[in-house]
């Protein structure tokens with residue numbers, strides 16, 4: 419008799435952003451005259467940089483000629499892209515990452531979700547609360563947790579991020595093996611310093627733990643002294659895997675290109691406590707289950723690193739950050755306390771009431787979509803997340819509507 423994976427039955431019925439999309443669709447059907455402004459899911463709204471489009475067109479033309487056509491590429495990504503990444507994203511910031519430590523993929527969501535597969539089922543997992551739900555749900559699917567109780571899964575160590583600790587997780591005071599960190603953070607928008615990140619690297623080294631570091635939002639960091647990569651911290655190569663994405667950096671949410679860094683020294687341990695390197699294991703997993711990102715898409719990603727590409731990406735990010743600033747100013751004017759918005763496209767607002775009630779009321783009264791904080795964990799139950807991914811005009815109109823409704 420065919421049986422289901424019973425751990426799937428522990429999950430919430432639907433994924434947070436699918437749930438929200440269904441609610442918006444329902445609202446739209448009932449209120450066809452209300453213009454909806456989406457400050458919910460962090461999805462790019464600006465066109466791809468012109469340099470990426472030109473490179474993609476050229477690559478498509480290559481695919482149309484037998485002489486330049488390409489079939490299967492390397493599963494790990496083409497050398498032309500991996501080398502550019504190593505040079506611009508790491509060497510230029512003093513972090514030593516070799517091109518063959520970079521695995522190009524179709525998304526940081528998939529990679530952060532899949533990486534746990536190469537780790538033991540008994541792995542003790544620590545996540546911040548609030549947290550990007552993918553980290554938790556994929557560990558639930560893998561059978562590492564107990565039941566869902568009061569908004570949390572048994573057997574997961576939650577690290578509360580509240581106003582009291584400036585929304586930065588404290589080091590766990592219990593044994594953990596795998597720690598998920600995300601900076602600038604989704605959903606709170608908080609950034610971290612080299613000093614704070616060093617504490618995590620030291621903790622992982624002392625406790626033989628591994629850090630999965632999600633840096634999908636690093637392009638939004640405005641202060642050059644803040645770390646963009648965990649490999650800017652000495653000792654991180656042994657204890658950290660990093661996830662990056664072109665989605666938020668260059669508008670690739672619909673185009674799909676990201677990468678994961680697994681340094682050659684990065685290790686877990688076998689049952690006898692001997693170190694096992696993760697690079698060959700991830701390589702094995704990646705080449706077995708993934709066939710590489712489309713050639714034109716990798717050429718488009720390569721163009722992000724050209725002189726024109728860099729200028730165009732910076733202009734797009736600057737525009738999103740103007741939106742973030744507009745949201746922050748409105749929250750200040752309305753007297754709402756919030757985090758984020760300075761090095762991140764997300765603003766984490768203390769709604770002072772149940773987050774789903776706030777979400778529903780905001781949608782009803784203003785047509786503005788936010789993300790209810792409860793979807794990221796119990797510490798988010800009174801918060802909502804506003805996203806700066808939209809046009810300035812839409813953000814400005816959303817803020818005017820919010821002022822009218824809540825001011």
Ligand code: MLT
Pocket residue numbers: 458459460461527604
């Ligand atoms: C978000 O809104 O949190 C992100 O768009 C989710 C994602 O990147 O998958």
